Amino acid sequence: MDFTFNDEQKMLEDMVYRWACDWLEPKMEEVDEKDEFPEDFFKETGKLDLNGVTIDEEYGGAGLGYTEACIVAENLARVSSALSMTWGAHLILCADNIQRNANKELKEKYLPGLASGELIGCLGITEPDxxxxxxxxxxTAVKDGDHYIVNGSKTFITNAPVGHVLLFYAKTDPEKGPKGISALVTDIPVEGYQCNKIKKFGMRGSPTGELFFSDMKVPTENLVGVENGGVKILTSGLCTERIVLSACALGTMRAAMELSTKYAKERTQFGKPIGSFQAIQQKLADMYVSYQTAKWLTYYAAWYVDSLEEKSGGKGTELDKIAAAAILYASEACTRVCLDGVQIFGGYGYSLEYPIQRHLRDAKLWEIGAGTSEIRRLIIAREMLR
Ligand SMILES: Cc1cc2nc3c(=O)[nH]c(=O)nc-3n(C[C@H](O)[C@H](O)[C@H](O)COP(=O)(O)OP(=O)(O)OC[C@H]3O[C@@H](n4cnc5c(N)ncnc54)[C@H](O)[C@@H]3O)c2cc1C
Structure with a gap:
């Protein structure tokens, strides 16, 4: 077994983290305070070829695997979980699902723009109810000549307020329940589409929207995969989404661990650095163990999916269980680590002056997005008991 990154992966890690420190870090306090997406984010990540990491080279991507996507996600999240999530929603939730499931015409239409970052992508599954x-x-999406007429709503859609391409699911045959769901892709905004921005206590700077479709027309040629075949795309896509979001949680956790370690060396009380007290040392040690455990579960999951010829997940696959386990562990460990981080910072951890509180506010989302902890446990147990 080889647990090390190869030279290219190490270079990627270094490049992303350096860029995040240089370009993102100085902006983050204001981004968080104003909940404002830095509008040239994708232009800048485009210069580093990060917007199409897993997209084939023929469509303008870097043609790399999910392991590399995880490296990017982790190292963006070390500085900004919010922008890491925005990047992940664009690439993994939207572009990557189009690449894996759409026909050549749709790939040619959308992937080059998404891979360059000229277009921002998002994915709509969740609805208010x-x-x-x-x-x-x-x-619902009802066929009418050469269009589907779409009605309904979606909520909590990452990137929608600034997005250009929406991959979404709707019922094309409601009588059939889950077997009547299809995947469609549309340019946004279009007539019959409305998006309102949602206010959040964390992940500020990553825009989230609630969407309303009112007789929105989507060309029938924008069907992704086959009609009524959406569930397979949805559940399989959730697996890769969970793996890359696990890496985002790793980055959040690593930031909290690194900030806390530094602070424990600098802050003195009773005439000594607080890091000399065993109660603080134990917290630091627990942080390290949580991070390492989550790291190997996450990168194992990424390696696993990269090793599959056909990267399809969903019910009945080992991938479903592994991906759910990676994000379940990484996200819960992340919240624990960030809570301990705030404790190590004492009163300063509670003030907005230090970024540790931002990591804690952001961390909670990893236990909710892409299926909650409760749902992840159900998936793991379902596969164990099968
Ligand atoms: C910032 C943010 C970004 C997001 N981005 C996207 C996105 O880009 N695209 C998208 O489609 N969605 C997105 N989501 C939505 C996210 O995936 C959902 O919020 C999540 O799946 C939970 O759904 P819900 O909020 O309706 O909670 P509910 O389903 O109402 O759950 C409420 C509570 O009940 C529990 N619960 C529900 N069912 C069960 C059960 N069977 N057993 C035990 N407990 C259960 C849940 O675990 C949870 O604790 C985002 C959410 C947030 C907050």
Whole structure:
């Protein structure tokens, strides 16, 4: 077994983290305070070829694997979980699913723009009354000549307020329940589409929207995969999404661990650095163990999916279990580590002056997005008991 990154992967890690420190870090306090997406973010990540990491070279991407996507996600999140999530939603939730499931014409239409960052992507699964129970979605797409007429709503859609391309799911045959769901892609905004920005206590700077479709027309040629075949795309896509978001949680956790270690050496009380007290040392040691455990579970999951010829996940696959386990562990460990981080900073941890509180506010999301901890446990147990 080889647990080390190869030279290219190490260079990628270094490049992303350096860029995040130089370009993102100085902006983050203001981005967080104003909840404002830095509008040239994708232009800048485009210069580093990060917007199409997993997209084939023929469509303008870097043609790399999920391991490399995880490296990018982790190292962006070490500085900004919010922008790491925005990047992940653009690439993994939207572009990557188009690459894996759409026909050549749709790939040619959307992937080059997404891979360059000229277009920003997002994915719409969740609805106001269908979150964990995504199959209960109510949005409909009714065929009318050469268009689908789409009605309904979606909520909590990352990037939608600034997005250009929306991959989404709707019922094309509601009578059939989950077997009547299809995947469609549309340019946004279009007539019949409305997006309102949602206010959040964390992940500020990563824009989230609630969407309303009112007789929105989507050309029939924008169907992704086959009609009524959306569930497979949705559940398989959630696996890769969970793996890359695990890496985002790793980055958040690593930031909290590194900031806390530094602070424990600098802050003195009772005439000594607080890092000399065993109660603080134990917290630091627990942080390290959590980070390392989450790291190897996450990169194992990434390696696993990269090793599969056909990268399809969903019900009944080992990938479903591994991906759910990686994000379940990484996200819960991340919240624990960030809470301990705030404790190590004492009162300063509670003040907005130090970034540790931002990491804590952001961390909680990793236990909710891409299926909650409760749902991840259900998936793991379902596969164990199969
Ligand atoms: C910042 C943010 C960004 C997001 N980005 C996207 C995005 O880009 N695209 C997208 O489609 N969605 C996105 N989501 C939505 C996210 O995936 C959902 O919020 C999540 O799946 C939970 O759905 P819900 O919020 O409706 O909660 P609910 O499903 O209402 O759950 C509420 C509580 O009940 C629990 N629960 C529900 N069912 C069960 C059960 N069977 N057993 C035990 N417990 C259960 C849940 O675990 C949770 O604790 C985002 C959410 C947030 C907050």
């Amino acid at each position: 269908a979150g964990s129970d995504a199959m209960a979605m109510r949005a």
